[in-house]
Structures are given as structure tokens and as C-alpha cells.
Amino acid sequence: MFIDSHAHLDDEAIASREDEIVSAAKEAGVGVIINASSDLPSSLASVALAERRKEVYAVIGVHPHEAKTYSDEVERELVRLSKKEKVVGIGEIGLDYHYDLSPRDVQKAVLEREIVLADELGLPVVFHVREAYEDFNEIIERNLSRFSHGALLHCYSGSAELAKYYSDKLDAYFSFGGVLTFAKHKDVVLRAIPKNRILLETDCPYMTPVPHRGEKNEPKYIPLIAEKMAELTGLSVVEIEKVTTENALAFYKVRV
Ligand code: NI
Numbered sequence: 001m002f003i004d005s006h007a008h009l010d011d012e013a014i015a016s017r018e019d020e021i022v023s024a025a026k027e028a029g030v031g032v033i034i035n036a037s038s039d040l041p042s043s044l045a046s047v048a049l050a051e052r053r054k055e056v057y058a059v060i061g062v063h064p065h066e067a068k069t070y071s072d073e074v075e076r077e078l079v080r081l082s083k084k085e086k087v088v089g090i091g092e093i094g095l096d097y098h099y100d101l102s103p104r105d106v107q108k109a110v111l112e113r114e115i116v117l118a119d120e121l122g123l124p125v126v127f128h129v130r131e132a133y134e135d136f137n138e139i140i141e142r143n144l145s146r147f148s149h150g151a152l153l154h155c156y157s158g159s160a161e162l163a164k165y166y167s168d169k170l171d172a173y174f175s176f177g178g179v180l181t182f183a184k185h186k187d188v189v190l191r192a193i194p195k196n197r198i199l200l201e202t203d204c205p206y207m208t209p210v211p212h213r214g215e216k217n218e219p220k221y222i223p224l225i226a227e228k229m230a231e232l233t234g235l236s237v238v239e240i241e242k243v244t245t246e247n248a249l250a251f252y253k254v255r256v
Contacts, residue, residue: 001031001256002226002241003248004219005175006092006126006154006201009035009056010045013205014216022053025219029241031055033219034252036092036126036154038063040074043081050086057254059089059126061118067102067110075117082121088252090118091126092154098130108135115143124150124251133158140169147171150251155179155203160192167194173251175199178209178217180228187232195235199251200225200244 004025009018025033035050036059037043043060050058060081062070081087093114095107102110118125125147129136152173153166166172174193177200180186190198202209202225204217209224223237226244230237249256 001245002029002200002222003032003034003245004030004202004204004222005034005152005199005244005248005252006036006059006177007033007204007219008038008042008206009033009204010042010049011205014218018049021218021220022055025222026055028220028223030219030222032057032248032254032256034059034088034248037061038092039066039069040077043078047081047084047087051084057086057088057252058084059091060087061090061093061114061126062110063092063128064094064096064107064111065099065101067107070106070110070113075113078117079121082123087123088254089124089126089152090114090121091152092128093118093125094128094130095132095136096128096130097132097135104135107132108139111136112139112143115139115146119146119149122149124152124253126152126154128154130157133162137165144169152199152251154201155207156189158189160189163189163192167197171197173197173199173247175201176229177201177203177225178207178221180225180232181210182213190229190232195233195243196247198229198244199248200229200240
């Protein structure tokens with residue numbers, strides 16, 4: 001069984017095809033899907049999805065793009081939702097300076113609040129970091145005592161050196177998706193990461209792997225990403241399936 005450790009099934013681009021997408025995932029051997037959130041409405045949608053779908057679990061939180069929507073009231077709602085049985089993490093949280101859809105000082109303040117929140121709730125954090133590693137690392141350094149429940153860098157785009165830094169500082173997990181099939185030099189990054197810290201993800205409906213570029217991404221494409229990961233690491237696809245599933249279950253503390 002494969003696990004899609006980061007999906008957005010509630011995204012309006014694919015939400016209406018939920019039945020078909022979950023069945024196709026199962027047929028492709030993807031038995032668990034972790035649905036990540038981007039703001040309060042999508043956190044509510046993720047929890048509702050997890051409640052009606054046995055194979056779906058929810059990660060709740062406010063994405064850096066939506067940081068400007070964060071408030072005390074949103075935080076109270078996140079705390080309430082976190083008590084639901086199938087909520088397994090806080091995310092995706094972080095910094096995104098590529099689009100700058102929220103002001104940078106707001107992104108930084110909200111990231112720090114959500115790190116503190118996750119620690120208080122005893123949940124692991126799922127990070128989204130894009131073109132903002134310097135400021136991100138500063139916040140990490142200030143909060144080193146707050147990651148005992150686990151930290152994952154989703155769609156990891158940093159260098160091999162940075163990966164070593166996050167391994168040392170956070171004992172971090174790293175997830176990889178469609179980018180593996182179209183970006184260069186990912187083999188160097190993958191080799192820098194311990195095998196017991198690597199996960200597979202789609203980030204669907206975005207980041208569609210080759211040869212389906214231009215289509216909406218779905219969890220059923222996880223085996224394509226696994227094949228590429230196998231090629232880049234020198235492991236077999238069976239080994240990649242086994243190790244990434246064990247890692248995802250361990251990180252999200254999910255029992256199947
Ligand atoms: Ni995402």
C-alpha cells in the first residue's frame with residue numbers, strides 16, 4: 001500500500017470528483033490520503049472529508065498565502081477542530097516569498113503562532129517553504145524546543161546541505177511529489193536524507209507528474225512518483241513503497 005502524504009481533495013478543481021478520485025487511488029494501491037489545508041474553510045472541509053472517508057486523514061492550518069486571514073477566532077476554531085479523531089497534524093504552515101500573497105511580516109508572525117499552537121496541541125507540523133529559507137531558519141532556531149511531535153518539509157525544494165541541517169536540528173521528514181519527475185539534481189537531495197525520513201505526496205490537484213503534465217493531479221499518480229524515487233535512490237519500487245508508507249504512518253501516528 002502507498003500513502004499520499006499531502007493532497008488537497010477539497011480543492012475546487014477536483015472536489016466534485018471525490019468518489020471517482022478516491023476509488024482510482026485505491027485501485028492504484030494508494031490506501032491512505034492525508035488531506036492538507038490552507039485556511040479555516042479548507043480545514044473545515046478537510047475534517048469533513050476525513051469524517052466521511054475511511055482512507056482520508058486531515059491536517060489543519062493556515063497556509064502562508066492565507067496568513068492575512070489568521071486571527072484569534074481562527075485559532076480557536078483550529079483548536080476545536082484539532083480534537084477531532086482524524087486530525088493528524090497542523091499544516092500547511094510556512095513562508096512563501098515567491099508569490100507574497102500575504103505580507104512577509106504577517107507570514108512570519110502567523111508561522112510562529114502555528115508552531116506554538118501545534119506544540120501545545122501535541123501535533124506534528126507540515127511546512128511549506130518557498131524562496132524563504134533564511135527567514136524560515138531564523139524562526140526554526142528560535143523555536144527548537146517545539147518540534148518534539150515531528151516536523152515535515154513538504155514538497156521539499158531546498159538543497160542537500162539544508163536537508164542535513166533540518167535532519168540535525170529537527171529530525172525532520174521530507175516529502176516529494178511530481179517535481180521529482182521534472183526537476184534536476186533531486187538525486188543529490190534524496191541521497192542526503194535518511195531513508196526512514198522520506199515520504200511520497202502528490203500535492204494534488206497541483207504538481208502533476210510526467211507524463212501527465214497539463215492534467216489535474218490525483219493520488220492515483222503516486223506510483224509514478226515512487227518509480228522515479230526508486231530510480232533516483234537506487235532502491236526498488238517495492239522498497240520505496242514499504243519505507244515511505246512506514247514513514248508516513250510513523251510521522252502522522254496513523255494506524256491502519
Ligand atoms: Ni499543498
